[in-house]
Amino acid sequence: ETGVTQTPRHLVMGMTNKKSLKCEQHLGHNAMYWYKQSAKKPLELMFVYNFKEQTENNSVPSRFSPECPNSSHLFLHLHTLQPEDSALYLCASSQDWVAGSRDTQYFGPGTRLTVL
């Protein structure tokens, strides 16, 4: 399988549930990203990992917890979410982040999350 894959593609959860989103990239990249795409807002960066280290947390609530066990996998653990967290969650990867490199980011198809 090539590119960036995300599972599940669709997820419905209650506010008291705990679930995880998974992202896997098969591109040999070292940087991975989580973005949130809401219906009425521009795409928002949530987290950045570079060589498995978190390098950016864009003021994301603690009910979203990322995990990057290796350069190929990225998880987003969800707990006690709110209905306003319903959105499309997109994962992306790039070669790595070296200052000034401006590498292209490649996106997965996203997970459509609905919080009831």
Next chain:
Amino acid sequence: GDSVTQMEGPVTLSEEAFLTINCTYTATGYPSLFWYVQYPGEGLQLLLKATKADDKGSNKGFEATYRKETTSFHLEKGSVQVSDSAVYFCALTPSSSNTGKLIFGQGTTLQVKP
């Protein structure tokens, strides 16, 4: 802070019409500029990019030129097809960024009718 502004959609065109989607940005220095496209039910795909002033990015008949003087990166295509119907996002990576973050515009929906 840095930001991207796109023309509001939806944009509805007939097949073979000329397309322009406006994009302007606010940023210090020389950001890298991108156009991404999102087809229904899919993730974002890079359409084209430009990394310095006066660069022209092109792909699949689409073009955009990095205009520093007008802080713009308008997307154009001479003859659109029904298959071009999608949401188009303009984005930038700030020159000062040390994390590779992309800042997106709100997206413009393009509908092409036969």
